[in-house]
Amino acid sequence: MNIKPGGTAGLNLAYAVGFFAEDDSYVVTQLGGDSPFGSTLAALGSDYAVHISPDGAGWSVFAGLDITSPLGNGKGWYIRDRESGFVWSPFYLPVGEKADEYEVAFFPGQVTAYTLKNKIAASLTVAVLPNKPVEVWLVRLENRSARERSLSFTTYFEPRVGQDLEIGYRMREKLLLMRKSLSSPTDAIASDMVLFHTSTLVPARIQTDKMRFMGQGRSLRNPLELDEAVDTQPECSSQNPLASFTVEIDLPIEGEAEFGFCVGVAHNADQAVELAKGLSRTSLIKEAVQMARMKWENAFSRTRLDSPDRVLNALVNTWLPYEAYAGWMRERTGGVCLDPAVATDYIRRFYSICAATPDMARESIVKFASGLSLTGTYSPDSRSFASLSLSELVWLPLVVARYILETGDACILAEPISLADSKGSQLTMQDLCERILEICSASREDAGPMFLRASRAWQDILGNPQTDVNKDIKEPQPLHQSAKSSEELVLPRRIRYLLAISKVLAEPGPREQFEQLFSADGAPTSDCAVACAALSKIVEELLGVKAVVDGLLLQPRLPDSWYDYQLIRVLRGDVYKVHVKRSLTPAKGQLAIYVDGSRISGQVIKEFGDGQEHLVEVIFC
Known part of the structure; x- marks a missing residue:
């Protein structure tokens, strides 16, 4: 097989140059494309997300609705020296001035831009919060010059709306409210939705009209608002609405200041006020940002790798599971445009992260099943069909089986499902999955290898590993025997990137596995789908740790360049601390497994069900 080193398949935009820091953040040091990790900021339990590039361009979405323009020019931040009038941005955009120092660090659900310009060190963190329809902007400024500095910081938030908005400012809460006028037709913003913008500091200036902010012949790079010296007050309504606060900061020599802002959506003004009160002080925003990061760390603690390959650790522990969730978030908030080829992504993304987000996995499985019909069509919202x-x-059935293996929640099989065309009648989840498998069994050529995989997983969870449904199915042929063996394969850009940054993944064995996986018909191509497939491939085949009905199956592989590695795996409440290492002395057999000091026969660690830690030692003899 010939593997093209480059090509444009699946290449939307080149990745920006960066590296993994000690805390697993991905730090971009050179602009020129999207970040390979973290460009979608998502939070657990929230339908609010932010898409952002390392240069600061991006947009916000909520429940399938674009809050700001997808062109990426609906938000901006400005720092202005009030003495010299010089203006720059904590991100590269919108001003476009190069900084003396500049880097952007992506975390799950958060991104922080660090700049040093005009002897002012600035950091801006953009983060989304769990269970809240908001994004917060946390700003820190530090004076590194030998004189006092007087600065201003200006925000720019332009809702994506074609008609006028009613606007109100509540001075006590430092809260700007915007909502659709009752007399205006509903287009980009729902009539019952309230947008809001808050500040932890009292604004010195407030602007709510885009034309007044921008000025004649100006752009976001040099808006008139930053030149004005007179106070402005919010209008009662605007046909070109925006929300902009300007706060003023005086910094002594070596002094610093921290403050924050929040933008978000609410169902009414009262809810907006409550959300604003919870984020009214800088300390509350800092606490919320830290809590959001801790929630992601806790979610990903079910599988933790400690190996000699620092990059592989970051991929397994943080970024591949996060990208899987972010992909589900994009499907969840992607509007009503339905593509039959990716409709199942709504549950497919959870195949590799059921253990990390069990509640949302269960909710998504049930919701997807309820959108199916007896004829095989799918409708997520009764408006679009595929x-x-x-x-x-x-x-x-494949994802349901995986969910049960990871969580032990077999009760989902009895979950009543009302199909889209059932006229009130219900099936259980088990009945629905078995009906799908029966249909596939009668049309094996159409279902292909996926049916074999799903039927075996299904029968495993039911305790019937050998059944008539799959006895005549042949194993899919290896790649080198398939019709594609003579074709050139262009690996997805994310896989090419992973092979470039991880020495272990670039070794012949793992590389060949990726080639086999992505050569098949219907192989994943999008960045998120590739991340899901890569995570399962790495954990289950390279590391050789897999959940089975009886417990944990260990079939580890130790790369030639490694002496050992450690893995923490949480399965159905039990915690397995696995240490895989080479034996220093030759012995009979290839693998010896010890659990809590006692050697076991076979390679399956039986489920304990006690919720305790268990030490597992695997020795390659």
């Missing part, structure tokens, strides 16, 4: 192929439908 006819799913068997290879897509079979993902439901």
